[in-house]
Amino acid sequence: MIRDEAKLRAYYANPPEDVCLEDIDLDRVPRHVSFIMDGNGRWAQAKGLPRSSGHAAGVDSLREVVTTSVRLGIDVLSAYAFSTENWRRSQEEVGLLMHLFATTLVHELPLFHQENVRLQFLGDISELPAETREVFLRGLSETADHDGMTFALAVNYGSRAELVRAARSIARDVGAGTLGADQIDEDLFASRLYTQGLPDPELLVRTSGELRLSNYLLWQLAYTEIFVTDVLWPDFTKWDYLRAIRAYQGRDRRFGGVSTA
Ligand code: IPE
Ligand code: IPE
Ligand code: MG
Numbered sequence: 010m011i012r013d014e015a016k017l018r019a020y021y022a023n024p025p026e027d028v029c030l031e032d033i034d035l036d037r038v039p040r041h042v043s044f045i046m047d048g049n050g051r052w053a054q055a056k057g058l059p060r061s062s063g064h065a066a067g068v069d070s071l072r073e074v075v076t077t078s079v080r081l082g083i084d085v086l087s088a089y090a091f092s093t094e095n096w097r098r099s100q101e102e103v104g105l106l107m108h109l110f111a112t113t114l115v116h117e118l119p120l121f122h123q124e125n126v127r128l129q130f131l132g133d134i135s136e137l138p139a140e141t142r143e144v145f146l147r148g149l150s151e152t153a154d155h156d157g158m159t160f161a162l163a164v165n166y167g168s169r170a171e172l173v174r175a176a177r178s179i180a181r182d183v184g185a186g187t188l189g190a191d192q193i194d195e196d197l198f199a200s201r202l203y204t205q206g207l208p209d210p211e212l213l214v215r216t217s218g219e220l221r222l223s224n225y226l227l228w229q230l231a232y233t234e235i236f237v238t239d240v241l242w243p244d245f246t247k248w249d250y251l252r253a254i255r256a257y258q259g260r261d262r263r264f265g266g267v268s269t270a
Pocket of ligand 2: 045046047048089090091092095219221223
């Protein structure tokens with residue numbers, strides 16, 4: 010993607026002591042960065058606030074990550090906002106989250122227009138409450154023509170459900186005789202996932218220190234570099250983003266082969 014370097018440098022002026030833009034190689038920025046945005050509840054709890062205020066504060070971090078991704082020239086940004094398992098939370102928290110998703114998207118649509126961001130959803134949004142679903146569909150249609158960064162938000166997403174859905178769709182075609190079992194290969198399988206058409210993430214960032222995937226992109230993360238930070242999502246900044254990319258660029262990605270370095 011085209012990057013405005015002057016804008017990027019201005020955006021990263023006044024760095025903290027331990028990290029600056031010059032630490033990263035702009036020619037080797039990942040194409041697709043994915044985030045598991047975790048720790049909103051703990052952030053709120055530490056401040057004696059309700060969990061919902063952690064989610065509200067998390068919106069500011071996500072906005073900063075969207076802007077930073079555009080500045081860095083990242084092609085695809087994806088983020089895990091609500092899992093198929095998150096329905097287990099209290100009705101109150103789920104309801105507040107769904108309302109927050111809707112109001113946030115309405116509020117942020119001008120940013121997507123301004124930055125030429127195309128919105129996409131990973132997960133089954135048909136199961137969401139009407140208010141959220143309708144705003145999401147509006148966001149999809151209003152940004153469909155944007156050809157800058159793709160922002161894929163995972164809502165009601167679970168990787169196992171996604172894989173079962175893909176298997177079912179393939180089985181249907183085989184059953185109907187339009188697809189032969191021998192034609193099923195990795196590319197075909199990947200084309201039946203919500204991420205169809207997107208490159209796999211090179212970098213996954215999880216906040217709040219948890220060392221697990223929590224049913225996120227199990228297929229797509231097969232060779233992704235994982236960066237876990239103790240920073241809680243509402244505290245995550247553009248500087249943490251640079252720290253993650255710096256760590257990624259220091260890794261030796263072998264893909265099962267032997268180091269070329
Ligand atoms: C992540 O923060 C947001 C969602 C999963 C919706 P959490 O709400 O999981 O925060 P913690 O993990 O309880 O701190
Ligand atoms: C993962 O976080 C899901 C999202 C960030 C949306 P969780 O907080 O739900 O994950 P667990 O329960 O700690 O594994
Ligand atoms: Mg959590």
